[in-house]
Structures are given as C-alpha cells and as structure tokens.
Amino acid sequence: MYKQRGLLIVLSGPSGVGKGTVRKELFQQPDTNYEYSISMTTRSPREGEHDGVDYFFKSRSEFEQLINEGKLLEYAEYVGNYYGTPLDYVNETLDAGRDVFLEIEVVGAAQVRKLVPDGLFIFLAPPSLSELEDRLVGRGTEKADVIASRVLKAREELEMMNLYDYVVENDEVSKACDRINAIVTAEHCRRERVEKRYLLMLEGE
Numbered sequence: 001m002y003k004q005r006g007l008l009i010v011l012s013g014p015s016g017v018g019k020g021t022v023r024k025e026l027f028q029q030p031d032t033n034y035e036y037s038i039s040m041t042t043r044s045p046r047e048g049e050h051d052g053v054d055y056f057f058k059s060r061s062e063f064e065q066l067i068n069e070g071k072l073l074e075y076a077e078y079v080g081n082y083y084g085t086p087l088d089y090v091n092e093t094l095d096a097g098r099d100v101f102l103e104i105e106v107v108g109a110a111q112v113r114k115l116v117p118d119g120l121f122i123f124l125a126p127p128s129l130s131e132l133e134d135r136l137v138g139r140g141t142e143k144a145d146v147i148a149s150r151v152l153k154a155r156e157e158l159e160m161m162n163l164y165d166y167v168v169e170n171d172e173v174s175k176a177c178d179r180i181n182a183i184v185t186a187e188h189c190r191r192e193r194v195e196k197r198y199l200l201m202l203e204g205e
C-alpha cells in the first residue's frame, strides 16, 4: 500500500526572532502533529539546556566526523559554532509518513531547499531590527559582543526572506502560531488534492 511521505516543515529566521518560543508553543498544542528534529551543535549548553532535549551537544571533532560521514542533512557554521540536522532521523520519520519540523538558520535552510524542494519553508520575521535586538538582550543568554554579531548577521538573514514560501511576522507568539498552523493545514490540503489527482490518473491508465 502506497504511503505518502511526511511533510518537511522548515522554520527559519534570525536569532532572537522567537523561533524556539513559537516552536515550543506549537508543540504544546494538542492537535499538533509534527515531530521535532533535535539539532546537533558544538555550542556549549545554556543554563537549563539538556543534551538530547534542546540539542545533541558535540565537540568540534565529533561534529566534523558527522560531516565527513555524511550524517547531516545540512549544517552551517553560525557565529563560531557548528549547527546541523541529523539526516537519518529526518528520513526515517518522513518515510514513516510523519511531518518533521526543523528550526534552523538561513544558510542551512537554503541547503535543505535544494535537497528537499517540496518542503514547506517559513521565514519568521521580527516586527523590526530594534525589537529583535531587544529580544536578544532580554533573553540574557549571550554577552554583548555575541549579541552584536547576531544582530549584524540578522541584517544579511533578513535579505533572504524572499526565498521562502511564506513570511510570518512574530509580533505575538499566539498569532504567529495561528499563522503557521493555517499555512501547514493549507499545504496538507494542497498535497492531498495533488495526490488524489495523481492516483486517479494512474487508475485511468
């Protein structure tokens, strides 16, 4: 029996825009039906972060081995650390017909776009750059120099917004979640219609 592959949902956007906050809110909703792909990183854990929950924390040499062994769907070096998506987990989950949700920065998202062109690519945008900076400062997890690097990087990242299927403003977390849910539902309906049409064509052969 033919089983449709799951949908790969990629949420990207600059650091501090609220990707993690929105993703956590989405995953708390009872009707959410995606699987979250936990990334690998060489960054040190922040207070309260746990290995295998927030990230798989790796040394640089461990991460480079994963790259060399082709174990990552995508990876990028971001402000001094590596971040990457485990390939096997994503493939196995999609093959089982379940949707996978990636929360990644823009360079990695561009790599995924090339490899999985039928994924759903959503850019989470801040209301303004100054609000983005306020959020990074307010989060209090980085020192001033790292925040400055992330804000500088955000200017380049915002220029990549037009490469996405959808841009969602994160003015309010609940509104951003509603918009993302609506986009995912619409994409599922579109895929079902395409699928039905395809099966009807096969039957008619």
Ligand SMILES: Nc1ncnc2c1ncn2[C@@H]1O[C@H](COP(=O)(O)OP(=O)(O)OP(=O)(O)O)[C@@H](O)[C@H]1O
Residues within 6 Å of the ligand: 013, 014, 015, 016, 017, 018, 019, 020, 021, 022, 135, 136, 138, 139, 170, 171, 172, 173
């Ligand atoms: N809509 C919002 N309004 C106000 N504050 C927000 C909103 N969304 C998130 N925040 C706050 O902004 C800060 C950054 O959010 P978060 O850590 O989720 O960003 P991120 O995009 O995941 O960052 P990174 O890419 O660095 O992991 C947090 O302190 C969070 O509480």
Ligand SMILES: Nc1nc2c(ncn2[C@@H]2O[C@H](COP(=O)(O)O)[C@@H](O)[C@H]2O)c(=O)[nH]1
Residues within 6 Å of the ligand: 013, 014, 015, 019, 039, 040, 043, 074, 075, 076, 078, 083, 084, 085, 103, 104, 105, 106, 107, 108, 109
């Ligand atoms: N290309 C990838 N980017 C990732 C991945 N996991 C997280 N990220 C992004 O990195 C920055 C910094 O994250 P932080 O936790 O140090 O604040 C942020 O934009 C994340 O979304 C990944 O697997 N690949």
